[in-house]
Amino acid sequence: MSLIRMLFASILVFAIFAAPGRAGEAAKANREILSDTIRANKKALVAVNLRLTDEEAARFWPVYDRYQSELTGVNDRLVKVIEDYAANFRDLSDEKAMKLVGEYLSAEEDRAKVRRSYLSEIAKTLPGRKVARFYQIENKMDAILRYDLAKGIPVIEELSARAP
Numbered sequence: 001m002s003l004i005r006m007l008f009a010s011i012l013v014f015a016i017f018a019a020p021g022r023a024g025e026a027a028k029a030n031r032e033i034l035s036d037t038i039r040a041n042k043k044a045l046v047a048v049n050l051r052l053t054d055e056e057a058a059r060f061w062p063v064y065d066r067y068q069s070e071l072t073g074v075n076d077r078l079v080k081v082i083e084d085y086a087a088n089f090r091d092l093s094d095e096k097a098m099k100l101v102g103e104y105l106s107a108e109e110d111r112a113k114v115r116r117s118y119l120s121e122i123a124k125t126l127p128g129r130k131v132a133r134f135y136q137i138e139n140k141m142d143a144i145l146r147y148d149l150a151k152g153i154p155v156i157e158e159l160s161a162r163a164p
Contacts, residue, residue, distance in 0.1 A: 042068075042141060043064070043068070045137070045141065046064070046134065046137055046138075049133070049137050050130060050133060050134055050137065052126075052130070056125065056126055056130070059124070059125035059126075060122070060125040060126055063118065063121050063122055063125055064122075066118075067114070067118045067122070070114045070118075071111065071114055071115075074107055074110045074111045074114060075107075075111075077103070077106075077107045077110075078104070078107045078108075078111075081100055081103045081104050081107060082149075082153065084100060085100050085153070086153065086154075089154055089156055092156060097156065115135070115138075119131070122134060
């Protein structure tokens with residue numbers, strides 16, 4: 001699984017931190033290509049680890065595609081929050097910090113809502129153990145991505161720690 005971890009982490013970190021410094025349209029195109037790559041690899045990882053029968057796959061993948069489409073919107077909001085923070089963290093006002101925290105928590109709430117809203121629909125396509133396995137796979141991939149992403153996000157310094 002370490003190869004998978006390195007692939008996802010490299011793509012995600014590159015997508016978030018390398019693209020913002022480039023010209024607008026080129027950066028957007030690069031982010032879209034990288035997002036498509038992440039989604040394709042994620043789907044392949046789910047397929048390999050979920051081991052669906054042909055009948056299960058026929059029912060599951062259309063639901064999965066809609067689920068991922070909704071999550072993409074939420075994740076895009078989270079990326080924008082991170083990009084905004086990364087661009088401003090050195091001189092972040094209290095007001096801006098609170099705004100970013102609110103936007104982050106809102107995205108996290110919406111992510112949980114999407115995941116919960118699809119539970120019953122996914123359960124109609126798969127037996128309970130595979131539903132649980134699917135959410136475990138999702139959680140593991142998210143944990144790896146978030147851990148590697150978090151390593152690259154600087155923590156806000158205390159005001160007293162700043163140089164005069």
